[in-house]
Amino acid sequence: MLKLGFIGAGTVGTALSVRLSSKGYPIAAVSSRSRTSAQNLARVVNGCRVFNNNQAVADNAELIFITTPDDAIASVVSQIQWHPGQSVVHCSGAASTDILQPAKGFGAQIGAFHPLQTFASAKQAIENIPGSTFALEAEEPLLNTLKDMASTLDGHWVELKASDKVIYHASAVIACNYMVTVVKLATDLWQSFNIPPHQATQALLPLLRGTLNNIDTVGVPQCLTGPIARGDIGTIKKHLDALHQTAPNLLSTYRELGLQTIPIALAKGRINQQQAQELQAILEEVV
Numbered sequence: 300m301l302k303l304g305f306i307g308a309g310t311v312g313t314a315l316s317v318r319l320s321s322k323g324y325p326i327a328a329v330s331s332r333s334r335t336s337a338q339n340l341a342r343v344v345n346g347c348r349v350f351n352n353n354q355a356v357a358d359n360a361e362l363i364f365i366t367t368p369d370d371a372i373a374s375v376v377s378q379i380q381w382h383p384g385q386s387v388v389h390c391s392g393a394a395s396t397d398i399l400q401p402a403k404g405f406g407a408q409i410g411a412f413h414p415l416q417t418f419a420s421a422k423q424a425i426e427n428i429p430g431s432t433f434a435l436e437a438e439e440p441l442l443n444t445l446k447d448m449a450s451t452l453d454g455h456w457v458e459l460k461a462s463d464k465v466i467y468h469a470s471a472v473i474a475c476n477y478m479v480t481v482v483k484l485a486t487d488l489w490q491s492f493n494i495p496p497h498q499a500t501q502a503l504l505p506l507l508r509g510t511l512n513n514i515d516t517v518g519v520p521q522c523l524t525g526p527i528a529r530g531d532i533g534t535i536k537k538h539l540d541a542l543h544q545t546a547p548n549l550l551s552t553y554r555e556l557g558l559q560t561i562p563i564a565l566a567k568g569r570i571n572q573q574q575a576q577e578l579q580a581i582l583e584e585v586v
Contacts, residue, residue, distance in 0.1 A: 301386075301444070304328040304360025306353045306375055308336040311390050311414070312366030313343075314424035320344045322451045328356040332367075354379050362386040362444070364412070365399075373398045381405035386441050388412050393468035395461035396436050410437030411464075412445050414454070417475050429453040434467060436460070481556075482507070484549060491545050520566040527560045528567060530574035535581055557582045 303324055305312045308331035316326045326347045331337040334349065341347040350356050357363055357379045365372050369391045376399050381387065383406030387399055392413045399409035413434040418424035433449040433456045435442060442458070449456040459467055482503065489499035513522035526534040535557065542550050561578055564570050570578075 300324050301361045302327040302359070304356040304363040305340070305366055306330055306356050306363060307366035307368075307371075308333070308340040309366060309368075310418045310421050310424050312364065313340045313421040314418060314428055315364065315366065315390070315414070316340055316344050316347070317425050318428050318452055319448070320347075324448075324451075328359040330356045357381060357385070360385075362388065365389045369394055377401045381407040383407065386410065386444070388437075388441075388445070390414070392434065392471060393465050395464045397461060408438070408441040410441045410445055411435065411459075412448070415471060431455075432457060434459050434464075436464070484552065488546060488549075520563045523560070523563050523567050525560075527557060527578060528564045528569050530564070530570035530578070532574070532577055532581060535578065539581070554582045 300323060303316070303319060303326050305316050305326065305328070308329055312329070312331075313336075316329070320326050326344045328348050328350055329337045329340050329344075330350045330353050331340075334351070337349045341349045348359070350359070353375055361384070363385065365375055365387065366389075367375055372389050372391060372394065376387065379402070381402045385402075385407040386409070387402040387407050388410045389396075389399060390413055391398075391411065392415075394411070396409045396411050403409045411434070414428060414431050415434060416424070416427050416431040418427070429452065431452075431454045433445070433452075433454055435445045435449070435456050436459050437445055446456050482500065485503060486496045486499035489502075490496065494502070510522070513524075526538075538553065539550065542553055558579065561575050561582075564578075565572070565575050
């Protein structure tokens with residue numbers, strides 16, 4: 300197998316190196332702005348050497364992952380002398396391979412390998428990688444190598460063009476990061492009846508897990524439940540009145556989410572066009 304190197308020993312670099320090493324990929328070298336981070340990675344990956352500079356990693360590996368923060372990728376790539384026969388891959392979700400052009404100028408192959416997963420810590424990231432989808436951008440033969448790597452990690456892959464990357468990443472932000480925001484807004488409402496955030500979160504978690512399970516097993520739009528799915532106009536009016544009194548700052552968010560939910564309810568088939576128009580009128584009504 301190709302000898303791999305990692306420039307950047309944060310959460311993503313550590314998780315990928317540990318998982319790839321466990322599947323038989325030799326991790327030959329690592330460097331990082333923090334030598335401690337690089338040493339921590341090397342301790343959990345057999346045969347990995349820590350280097351003080353990025354050029355040494357490039358000189359000791361055949362496929363080099365750049366797992367630095369996104370803003371540092373272009374600078375890192377431009378400071379290294381690459382050579383033909385090497386492959387250089389970044390793990391950014393939003394950036395295309397365009398930022399790796401300096402490496403391509405030296406004759407190296409370039410690619411992107413983004414795990415569509417949330418990584419709050421290295422330990423949690425290592426556990427979450429199996430089953431994840433990887434967004435790939437590369438030309439052959441590197442593209443085939445990255446496909447094999449995703450499959451070896453017990454994952455799936457999708458091939459993206461450079462022009463797809465930003466919208467792809469925005470989708471991930473909506474599904475992942477903004478779900479956290481929505482949960483925070485929901486738990487804030489519980490404080491109006493004196494339930495603290497932690498207790499509110501614990502109460503809502505089974506509901507969230509049930510929703511995810513329904514999305515997985517039943518799929519959208521059939522998994523949609525609730526007052527909009529039922530065309531329950533009276534309940535929506537009560538919600539709007541209560542929010543107006545208790546949390547007026549959430550009214551616009553509630554209205555917009557409701558409006559985006561109406562087409563899903565229509566697709567499910569539980570409401571008709573007239574009910575959809577009535578719901579829309581209520582949610583668009585200016586108070």
